[in-house]
Amino acid sequence: MHSTQLKTKGSELNFDLSPEDINQTVDRLIAESTAICDQIASEPNPTFETVILPFETCNNRQATDYNMVTFLQDVSTEKDVRDASAAATEKLEAYEIERDSRKDLYAAVNAVYNNKSEMDKLGNEDRRLVEKLILDFKNAGVALSDSDREQLTTYKKRLSEIKIQFERNVSTQVGRVLFTREELIGLPVSFFEDRATETVDGVAKYIVTTKTPDYLPVIRYAAIENTRRRISLANSQRCPENIALLQETVELRLKVAQLLGYKSYAELELSTKMAKTPKTAVDFLNDLRTKLNVLGKLELEQIEELKRAEKAAAGETYTDLFRWDSSYYSNIIKQREHSIDMEEIKEYFSLEAVTRGILDIYQNMLGLHFAKVENPSVWHPDVVLYEVWEADKESFLGHLYLDLFPRENKFSHAAMSHIRTGHSNHDGSFEYPASVMLANFPKATSSTPALMQHSDVVTLMHELGHAFHRICSRTKWSRFHGTSVERDFVEAPSQMLENWAWEPSVLRRFAVHYKTGELIPEDLIKRLVASKNHNAGLGNLFQVAMALYDMKIHMIEDGTIDVKAVYNDIRDEVSHYKSGDEDSWTVATFAHLIGGYSAGYYGYLWSEVYSADMFETRFLKNGIDNPHTGMDYRREILFPGGSRDASVSLEKFLGRKPDSSAYMRSIGLASD
CATH class of the missing domain: 1.10.1370.40 (Neurolysin; domain 3)
Structure with a gap:
């Protein structure tokens, strides 16, 4: 049975919501918030009690309903519910952008902030709340001219639309490859148990997807390099439309930052983080990269030697180390040095x-x-x-x-x-x-x-x-x-x-x-x-590569940057593995860049x-x-x-x- 009364206190939540429930909840949340904001904006005597308290109490009260209606797009088995949840996210985020750019609302909050006697009597958490609200409003562009603020709102609404579509593409687009049993040599017997097959030209082939339980065993255990290459490409060629979305995102973020008076989007984002400045974050990453290279180069030499020997034994020519080689050869070395059989270990971890x-x-x-x-x-x-x-x-x-x-x-x-x-x-x-x-x-x-x-x-x-x-x-x-x-x-x-x-x-x-x-x-x-620190050098260097890429695309101060080309270049250079000749765009599934870790993956x-x-x-x-x-x-x-x-x-x-x-x-x- 569906219900529009979502909020509970100390009890189980109701996740059985229809699209109509979601839509009604969104309309109610916006109406309630608008009424509170209108009341605050017209308050003749702005104090913590008359301005901050009702504003944040409303946010407290609405948090569960807000989270619920935006969460279902990630888990619901019903398409109409997922669609309604995605639409709810877009509508609520658009409303918040409008709300946070209201000058009358900011004026009321700012009056409290500038009232020393009012601020002095507040507890630490209440004082911090007022300070954070002021920063929120400033970063929402309340100090801008009407035309610039309107432009900022347009940019932010488009960024919200892009984020929802990007994440939806990552969740719904799954790569799929068909392999014969011979092409999957090296995979444990358990991998084939209950696995669906598809007959092609009279030959039964196993269906392998890019979902984690399929992808990881193949990339880790498949002895045939072309098998690993094919599943790697299937994964790195997902969501091609996300490249254009990411490109647009980076360009819009720069415009947002510069409208707000920052040189770059990274400068805007790090102003509220522990690192404080992009330079601090990049210096940290480069210093870590230098130290990790000591380990990484030793690990790379081992892997290269192993692949050369394997190719020579098969009468094949060694060319280079590719991203689909990393897990496979690293696992072999792990087994050799530590006698670690991951399939054996798995039997102890139900x-x-x-x-x-x-x-x-x-x-x-x-x-x-x-x-x-x-x-x-x-x-x-x-x-x-x-x-x-x-x-x-x-x-x-x-x-x-x-x-x-x-x-x-x-x-x-x-x-x-x-x-x-x-x-x-x-x-x-x-x-x-x-x-x-x-x-x-x-x-x-x-x-x-x-x-x-x-x-x-x-x-x-x-x-x-x-x-x-x-x-x-x-x-x-x-x-x-x-x-x-x-x-x-x-x-x-x-x-x-x-x-x-x-x-x-x-x-x-x-x-x-x-x-x-x-x-x-x-x-x-x-x-x-x-084996804990096995591959610590190369494994952490990959994370450094992702973080340096994130900083690079968000530190631009003018012009544009090719988000796909730069990603492939930085990943290959820093991680020491090549991408191969075939076109790929793994960055199209790097959802952290669209979500909460933009200019923050470090x-x-x-x-x-x-x-x-x-x-x-x-x-x-x-x-x-x-x-x-x-x-x-x-x-x-x-x-x-x-x-x-x-x-x-x-x-x-x-x-x-x-x-x-x-x-x-x-x-x-x-x-x-």
């Missing part, structure tokens, strides 16, 4: 046991209790729901939804979506958060349960870290809740929790063989842990510095199970969310300013 084990770890470390909800109201039968409580089971904290398997038209990567954002209510109660983890792990087959690669275990720990940043946060205003921190810090708490996947004492808690129930052997744990590597420091300084030193450290982490990192600067939270948890020495040690490079 998704059910791993999930249960990881939640147990977080329970102990963070002082939590998880209760699985039977027959929950969800958007798909695969989805699992947990209630999260304090360890004493007296205080409810929030809901955690897990949607972990691939399906048609579902969001195609791993991510955390926050549906209900925590915040204080006017009556003194608290709106409890609800977070959704989306992933695309391999499903069970007719003979095996859902089994995970160790890299999947790391991903699960990472994304759950984002969920607990929300669930363990308590802020007055939803805009500061949980992960609403500086973009170049937001990954640090989740990256830190990845370390638990490499700790022997942790692995012993949930790594059991899916058939025998036997604990993972100690020797296998040692080999797995020893943040993944920037955050690694902080995550390594937190882990080594507090958890390794005091014990990864130390409940005192876990509660310190909750109190100083998770609890405040974005209600204070991330640098303050870091220093309070570390007891000093952070530095990069722990990060260098964590990837196998001695610190200075």
